Amino acid sequence: MAIKNNIMIQCKDLIEELHFDSLPLEKQEELIMRMSEVVYDRAILKVLEVLTAEESVKLTSLLGEEKQQEAGDFLVEKVPGFDEIIKKEIMDFQQEILQTVK
Amino acid sequence: MEENKKELEQSEKDYDLFEEKVVNVEKDIKDSEGKDNFEKEKAEFFKLRESLKNAKDQVVKQQGLAYKFGIKKKNPASDKEYAKIEDEYKKMVESLKAKGLKVEDIIKQSKEGGSVEKAEAYISQKEKEVQAKAEQLPPQKRELFNKLKRLAKDRRVQLLVGAALVGIAITCPPAAVLTGGAIQGFIPYAFAPVAKGLTAAAGGFMMRGILKKREEKKQESAKEEPKPEIIPEPAPEATPEPEPKEPAPEATPEATPEPAPRSVPEPKETENYDLGGDIPAHLAGRFGNIEETERKEQEQKIGEELAGRFGNTEELIRKKQEFEERRKIEEEIATEMPSGPEIPTPEEAEIKYNELEEQRKIEEEIATEMPSGPEIPTPEEAAAKFSKIKETDEDEEDKKKEMFN
Numbered sequence: 001m002a003i004k005n006n007i008m009i010q011c012k013d014l015i016e017e018l019h020f021d022s023l024p025l026e027k028q029e030e031l032i033m034r035m036s037e038v039v040y041d042r043a044i045l046k047v048l049e050v051l052t053a054e055e056s057v058k059l060t061s062l063l064g065e066e067k068q069q070e071a072g073d074f075l076v077e078k079v080p081g082f083d084e085i086i087k088k089e090i091m092d093f094q095q096e097i098l099q100t101v102k
Numbered sequence: 103m104e105e106n107k108k109e110l111e112q113s114e115k116d117y118d119l120f121e122e123k124v125v126n127v128e129k130d131i132k133d134s135e136g137k138d139n140f141e142k143e144k145a146e147f148f149k150l151r152e153s154l155k156n157a158k159d160q161v162v163k164q165q166g167l168a169y170k171f172g173i174k175k176k177n178p179a180s181d182k183e184y185a186k187i188e189d190e191y192k193k194m195v196e197s198l199k200a201k202g203l204k205v206e207d208i209i210k211q212s213k214e215g216g217s218v219e220k221a222e223a224y225i226s227q228k229e230k231e232v233q234a235k236a237e238q239l240p241p242q243k244r245e246l247f248n249k250l251k252r253l254a255k256d257r258r259v260q261l262l263v264g265a266a267l268v269g270i271a272i273t274c275p276p277a278a279v280l281t282g283g284a285i286q287g288f289i290p291y292a293f294a295p296v297a298k299g300l301t302a303a304a305g306g307f308m309m310r311g312i313l314k315k316r317e318e319k320k321q322e323s324a325k326e327e328p329k330p331e332i333i334p335e336p337a338p339e340a341t342p343e344p345e346p347k348e349p350a351p352e353a354t355p356e357a358t359p360e361p362a363p364r365s366v367p368e369p370k371e372t373e374n375y376d377l378g379g380d381i382p383a384h385l386a387g388r389f390g391n392i393e394e395t396e397r398k399e400q401e402q403k404i405g406e407e408l409a410g411r412f413g414n415t416e417e418l419i420r421k422k423q424e425f426e427e428r429r430k431i432e433e434e435i436a437t438e439m440p441s442g443p444e445i446p447t448p449e450e451a452e453i454k455y456n457e458l459e460e461q462r463k464i465e466e467e468i469a470t471e472m473p474s475g476p477e478i479p480t481p482e483e484a485a486a487k488f489s490k491i492k493e494t495d496e497d498e499e500d501k502k503k504e505m506f507n
Contacts, residue, residue, distance in 0.1 A: 013269030015316070018217045022155065025317075027218070029310045034225045035267055036260040041232040044250050048243045056242040063249050090266050093228075101220040 009087050011094050018101055035093065043089045050079045144208055147194055154191045157184040168450050173457070264309050268316055421468060428461060 014035070015021060020028050048056065055078050062071040076082050160180045168174040195205055236247050254260050266272045 008271070009266045010271040011266055011269060013316075014267050015313070016269070018221055020217065020221075021317075022151075023218065025310050025313050028313050031218075031221060031225070032264045032267055032313070033260060033309055034229070036264040037254075038225060038228045038232060039263050039267070040254055040260055041236070041251070042228075044247055045232065045235050048239060048247060051243070051246075053240060053242045056246045060242070060246045060249050063246075063253065086263075090263065094267065097221060097224055100224045101217050 009090060011090055012098070014094060014097070017094075017098055035097070039086075039089050039093045042093070043086045046085050046089065047075065047079055047082065143194075143198070147198065147205075147208060150187065150191050150194055154184075154187045157187045160184070166450065168453060171454075173450075173453055261309055261312070265312055268313065270312070270316070425465075428465075 014032070015028055020031065023031075051059065055074075059071055059074055062074060079085070157180070160177075161184045163169075164176050164180055166174075169176045198205060198208070236244065239247055262272060
């Protein structure tokens with residue numbers, strides 16, 4: 001199966017930007033994983049805003065049947081600009097946290 | 103008399119006030135000096151802390167493979183330096199404690215401490231916001247939200263997001279990010295050894311591996327040690343230089359080590375890596391035993407070619423010994439190659455690759471110098487030729503005798 005329409009994500013290094021370099025790795029890891037979860041959840045919420053109730057049910061069932069590929073295709077079809085959502089969420093989050101902390 | 107008494111009382115009051123003022127001024131001076139001293143101590147503490155971190159990094163770096171195998175020269179002063187700074191740091195911490203100060207509090211007051219607190223507060227706030235929004239979703243969407251969350255629960259997906267957050271360039275199909283599809287293949291080459299463990303280990307551990315790698319890469323790029331100069335030259339061969347018959351093997355695409363795509367991964371169009379699978383094919387074998395297998399095949403081939411041939415026996419024995427030594431060294435390297443998160447960095451792997459490649463070239467040169475089949479007669483051929491010549495000589499002698507008689 002060919003992989004098409006890849007997105008390229010290249011952001012700032014938050015560890016460096018927020019001066020977390022001198023923190024122990026465990027702490028760095030904890031912070032990054034928490035940030036990742038927030039970004040991921042926000043991306044899901046953005047996608048859910050676009051989907052209808054029926055579409056949500058269908059997607060849930062596809063994922064339940066472990067048809068990840070079909071679920072992915074379905075998302076791309078039903079959510080316009082889906083490819084940019086995750087990228088935008090990461091970028092926005094970085095910008096927000098840098099503005100807040102600095 | 104009464105007036106004098108009043109004046110005297112007033113003077114005493116004035117003096118008391120003056121004295122109080124002097125005491126206050128002296129106290130202020132002492133306070134400001136104390137503050138200055140504290141600031142100085144704090145600055146010294148952070149300076150020492152930074153030095154300790156650098157010294158420790160240096161010591162850790164010198165425990166790497168390149169130093170272990172003697173590819174890079176170890177600086178013996180580093181350990182002493184680290185021990186000295188560590189000792190100074192401990193003394194300083196003790197002295198701060200004696201003054202009733204806590205190191206943790208000082209760090210918290212610093213830039214890094216402040217950033218952490220602010221960042222944690224921000225993350226907590228966003229977590230609450232997300233939670234609140236999720237609770238307001240209609241039941242069908244709520245179910246899907248939970249489903250997608252569960253998919254990411256093992257943090258495979260979040261690992262990718264996390265890698266992006268620390269500035270690692272990621273290229274992947276967007277659907278994969280959300281649905282937990284192919285992720286492993288999209289972790290850049292430099293982090294691939296860490297990502298390999300995705301199938302078994304928890305995401306948290308993987309993230310730590312990525313952060314560790316990130317730190318190592320930062321240190322390496324900061325120091326920028328020249329690599330080619332440190333690589334020891336292969337031992338000069340006693341055999342005569344072969345004629346430059348063919349281009350050097352490094353000109354061939356097989357022999358050229360692939361440049362490591364450190365920043366942007368290029369997943370092949372035709373490849374799709376499953377989470378349950380092993381490391382991608384184009385990455386596999388970079389740290390493995392491909393060279394060793396090739397070398398063994400080469401050695402076996404040479405052995406077969408040499409079997410039963412005439413030649414310089416001493417030379418052959420010497421070369422055999424050299425092969426044996428190389429084989430032992432390579433075996434040692436192969437057994438000492440760490441696995442998992444301690445896998446060598448791409449730079450170290452590249453050095454090792456080049457080293458093995460040079461050895462392989464030497465072996466190839468030796469192989470080409472060896473006499474090949476058609477040029478050297480077999481013992482039977484030589485014996486036949488010898489007897490033929492002998493017969494001819496005998497015939498000629500007989501003819502001469504007949505002529506003289």
